[in-house]
Amino acid sequence: MEQRNSGYGFEKAMMKLLLVITLLCMTSVAQAVSTGAPQELKDLYFGETLYYAFQEEWFEAISLLDTELAQHRGLDQPELDSLYVHLGLAEFAVGDFELAYRMHRRAGRAITEVINGDVPHDVRNEAIYRLATIYYHKDQPLNALYALERIEEPVSQGLRADLDFLRGQVLMANGRHSEAVGVLLPLQDEVGMKGFAGYNLGIAMIQDGRLEEGRGYLDQVGQLKSDDPVEIALKDRANLYLGDKLLQERAFEKAKRVFDRVRLDGPFSSQALLKSGWADASLDFYDRALVPWTLLLEREVTDSSVQDALLAAPYAYGKLGVYSKAALLYGAALEAFSREIGRLDESIRLIREGRFLETLAREELQQDASWVVRLRELPDTPETYYLLELMASHDFQESLHNYLDLDQLRRRLETWRDDLDAYDELIARRKAYYDPLLPAIDARFRELDSLMRLRLEQRERIERRFEAMLVAPRPDYLATAEERVITDRLEEASAALLLTGQPVPADVEARIRRIKGLLSWRLQVGYDARLTETFTHLEALDRDVEELRQSYSTFVRVRQAATQSYQGYGDDIRRQRMRIGAALGELEELQLRQGHLIEIMAVNELTRRRERLEEFQVKARFAMADSYDRAVRAGAEERVK
């Protein structure tokens, strides 16, 4: 077998298995998101949703985008809103984010809306591709196929290879292997598909009955030269698959060569070592079979292949006639099986006590890419290595993600419930502050308001007079207060003289006329200057009035804000509290059920492994007894000889 590092260890291999497979799956949905930032961002709030989406914080991204879209749709003239430019992208992004947040049903609806909407041809094709991907993810291959049939040519260059690869996968999932071959064949040389297309093509051909050709493609993948961890894992997987096929076809020599291509430090090395040994054993080369099986005996005993090897190695020694060694190894296997059954019992107990779920929900573990491995290091947690295969399975990953999402949602709801209490207190404080102040403020405001209205009316009157003077000059309108007093006094004096019934003395009448004439002369001569001055004053007054108006509207706004800061929230808060309470109740029940399901999956898996070990125990006991008998008989025969 290929050995890249002589100091390999089981833990290292396990770590790789997790990193390459499990973690890829855990992050798969997140990475599936392809919404990018627009060339030129016109809406900062949309940019904010992208900020969260790029960090894979889907809840924030979706809730902000939902709010934005709802506000946009509620506008009278949405085309004037800054989101309008990005509307297509935003609607697409909702589905994208919902898909990443594993809300496939809503994502499907959102994407379907895009498909049925008035969107450009390429956008529609991209949306159909994503919808088909959702169906494929959700194990609905027929729906995925129907979706793909709606793709219309021409398909953009950027989508073509992805689309064909998906089509190939979907056809395979529908059992239409022959068609899948036709789709996957041209993808062999596609950049970035090194090995992926070949692996699927090989499997599709084998499923289609084209065994020789299929094996050829798998063989090519099995000899890939690459440093990419995923491609190397793919290469190992191809070798394992091909080796199994060859074993089934009893081509043991070829099978062994293929199994030996699997890396010793890779995630599939234990399976490959075991099967390589069986290929030798099938040819009765038991001494050769002992080489991989002995290697396996040095590995972590929780590995299923290692447990197989615990029985296989003494079996080979027995076949080679080394019965005493076989008996010793069977004895060691029995001890190991008993010990592991004890560990499994303890693990099952811990899971039933809820320790497994508690550990899975620990936040610090979720921040770490190797969290599954670190689980094992924690006290009072079940033996994680027995759960690796289960934890790598799609069902478990979906259930675990749901459980963690529910846990996060529960915390959010609890925080919001506390927030609502804080809002209530805030509103009560505002009310306590404003309620005593507002009546006095309102009374004073009413006084000022009537005064202001009066002044505004005066100003309006002045303006009307001014405009009239521009048409028909009225110098008397521009008299000063002193001049008006003098005019009034002259009129009074004239009237008083008339009331005496005596003729007015000529000198007095002349003096009155002179003074009136003087006043009239001053008004006529100074009229233009006074008119200009009045205009300047009117402008200054306008500025003051404008300032007054602004202060007035600021006051009205602040007054309104003061009221709005504590009035009209009661119903909203009560409704939200009820909704949060209802959601919390539902969510807690759902989380319990989801957690219970995870525990059942884990316990079932451990029970399965336990039952397997019990079977192995029985086999080992009989085989050990048989080996001892044979060893004793052989010893006796030896002595006779």
Place this chain on the structure above:
Amino acid sequence: MNKISVMLLFCITFLLTVPVGTVSGAAAPNGQIKGLDEQVQEIKGDVLAIAAELNQLEERLLFPSHTQISMFLSLAANEQFRLDSVEIKLDGKPVAHHLYSFKELEALRMGGVQRLYTGNVKIGEHAVEVSYAGLSAEGEELRETQQFRIQKDERPGIFDINLARHSISLQDW
């Protein structure tokens, strides 16, 4: 070709072909898993709806439009310097300070916009001071500070602070 999507599709097939059928098959009925999954999706939708309404309620209650001011932060296109921290002072008082994680920085580089501050100010003119610290691609320490005057009117104040390697700009939206 998008290698990641190929890897993901492969991964799904891969898991389906990895010999774990006995595990998931025996562990829990598929219908039960799907049924729960659909209920989880439903409740996610409910909580998202609550979040959207709470966002609006919170905004009305805490940040009325005539006093609301929001400062967003973005990076200039193709900027590769490492942003470590940003501080905003409003009328001389520090109102926001943020230390950047790797994920946050990547999100900014990809074109995301961070809402760094939302608060309340009076209508009128205000002084804003923006400072940032970071490291250039060549390892040079970067420190920039810039003062701005902003005008707040009756509408919500929305400002975009754009950072480049040697400059800070502020735009009223």
